[in-house]
Amino acid sequence: RRHWLICAMSATGKKKHGEDDPNWVVVNYLHKTGCFEAEKVFLKHLAEKDGIELQPPKQVMPEDYLRYIVMSKLFPESVDGVFEHSTGFRELHTFIAGLLDTYKADLRRILYPIFIYCILDLLQSGKLNESRTFYEEASPLVEASSIPGRVADLDQLRRLRTPQDVDHNPVASKYCHSRISMTMSQQSFDLLTRFLHNQRLYIILRLLHERLDVQTYSGPPVESKIEEISIENVVPVDIQNEALVANLESIQTGLLPDIVEDKTFLNDEPTGLSGSEKKTKRSKTMVAPFENEKRIKAWIPMARIHPDIEANHADDIRNRERLSPSNLPSVCCCTFVNTHRMLTACHMLADERHVASGFADSSIQLVSLGRDEDDEDEDMDDGKQRSSLSDGGRSTTSLFGHSDPVTAFSSTCDEKMLLSSSSDNTVRLWSIELSRCLAVFRGHAGPVWDVATSPRLPYFATASWDGTAMVWSTEHIKPLRLLSGHISDVDCVCWHPNGHYVATGSSDCTVRLWDVSTGKAVRVFASGHKDKVCSVAVSPNGNLMASGAMDGSVTVWDLDSARIQATFSPSLMTLGADDSDRSPLSGLGFGSPSPGPVWSLDFDRSGTLLASGGGDATVHLWDPNAGDGPASVGPAPATSAVMMVPMKRFETKATPVYNVHFTRRNLLFAIGEFTNS
DSSP states (O other): OHHHHHHHHTOOSSOOOGGGOHHHHHHHHHHHTTOHHHHHHHHHHHHHHHTOOOOOOTTSOHHHHHHHHHHHHHOTTTSSSOOOHHHHHHHHHHHHHTSOHHHHHHHGGGHHHHHHHHHHHHHHTTOHHHHHHHHHHHHHHHHHHTOTTOHHHHHHHHTOOSGGGGGGOHHHHHHHTOOEEEEEEHHHHHHHHHHHHHTTOHHHHHHHHHHEEEEEESSSOOGGGOOOOOGGGOOOHHHHHHHHHHTTSOOOOOBOTTOHHHHHHHHTOOSSSOHHHHHHHHHHHSOOSOSOOOBOOOSSOOOOOOHHHHHHHHHHHHTOOOOBTTBOOOEEEEEEOSOTTOEEEEEEOTTSSEEEEEETTSOEEEEESSOOHHHHHHHHHHOOOOOBSSTTOOBEEEEOOOSSOEEEEEEOTTSSEEEEEETTSEEEEEETTTTEEEEEEEOOSSOEEEEEEOSSTTEEEEEETTSEEEEEETTOSSOSEEEEOOSSOEEEEEEOTTSSEEEEEETTSOEEEEETTTTEEEEEEOSSOSSOEEEEEEOTTSSEEEEEETTSOEEEEETTTTEEEEEEOGGGOOBOSSGGGBOTTGGGTOOOSSOOOEEEEEEOTTSSOEEEEETTSEEEEEOTTOSSSOOEETTSOOTTSEEOOOSEEEEOSSOOEEEEEEOTTOOEEEEEEOOOO
């Protein structure tokens, strides 16, 4: 013991590695001389000094745990055993492949998460070349043995090049911040841990301890309990805990008391009738504003809508089409041609007479949807004529200012200004009347993917590559609120109709609702998607929120209860050889197993229908109120959610739909570019 103390005291000076490190020499001396108690005390001292977690997990043999975890953390290159990730993973694969089928089915599921965590481990250690080599060698084994058909996930992992790429990768970011839970038979687990210890595969053993939470059950494997590990069930623990707290908070989904729909509804109220007669007459002559009678008092300052704008909107509301699943809307598709695939963003302006289009060369064009009367008078008076896109004489205005591709647009409710976001990290405010840039907003550390104006001036929100969203005012050059919580890119943003909440969708596959006044997330939806969320919309009545993802899935959320109302996922489609196995969606044209991303969502003006447009060159109409009610809570898997079936599918020849928009009269516009493919 005295000799051990002398050795321990001599372990000072410049930190070294492996056999040159005095601590390593002390540990190995104590182990070889049989001083196991002294070795245990010294290892605990090293672990405490370096902040290594020592609580023995149930999935690691207790007698080996202390030595291997401390040594593999502090001296990974000095401990006996196989430390090359490729060699360790290959031996693990060979071992599982040689087991009996009963145990093979139970254990092969760990190959995929271990494969991912090996890549992340190499990246975080700065071994970039080794990471790429490991992927090339191990990915065929994973695809063949563990998760057939998971080609899309593997393709995402193939794109990892640096540690900075992890947070912007939808697959890697979820696994990086998560600990995978899985159920396994005790017999299978004993076989696995015994093999790893006997072969001294310390890296695999460490990843098993740190990254997997294995729940065991007694006896041999049971087929009904063998479930594949799915990325949609991989929710980071921090996000799970945050969702459990945030989704219990009370939120105000009521609308503002002075909305135009209410004023129009009341001003057109029949006179000279009794109360019940008024109600009956009103229901027959007008479309009731919303199925939401709750009204709230604004707790943030907002501007009132100009009376002239209100008058124009009131006329549209009086002529609004009443839509329902039995009365679907008319659809108009605006197609840009000869763009050479340069169109990057499009948006219908608030006046619903012009479309804004952004291009990869950073230019912006404002295109009228018809011949403007003012333009005709101007042409007759002074002979001037603006450039047109077609023989029909549609006027166009070009705007220049951005230095990188334009990513999104949003116009203000007063119909006077347009906001554009760009990959140059800025947002620009344009005067539509003057065709001039009024202000440039800088604050994000990367490309700004989306921008959305508030239902009332002067606020707008932005979503960015840097993992944050920001709330701004057109009256200030600096952001008012920083909305931070997503662990990857914030790809889309929209406002709640009462102007007090902002919804965001992210590449981390989650959707959040933020309180603008506090900058706090009051809803965290972590279970509806397994791919990047690229579109989000809130219903005009403020009760529902819809989100769309890159894999073609669409989820409708109930904001009050923080539960899934209904969902559609392409992975739920089963296309069998005979009619008994055929999906109910196959008759609607869903024959492709890989539908395109959902780039845009919009509710009709009374919240009874939901439209989606995306990369599969189609527009779908959904019933967002499908089912009897909310089905699945916050972070839990959405297995019990009501399956939505599209009520109508509109196909284009070759026009990916970048934007869908219901006008105030409930005419549905779809906007995209002809791709000639």
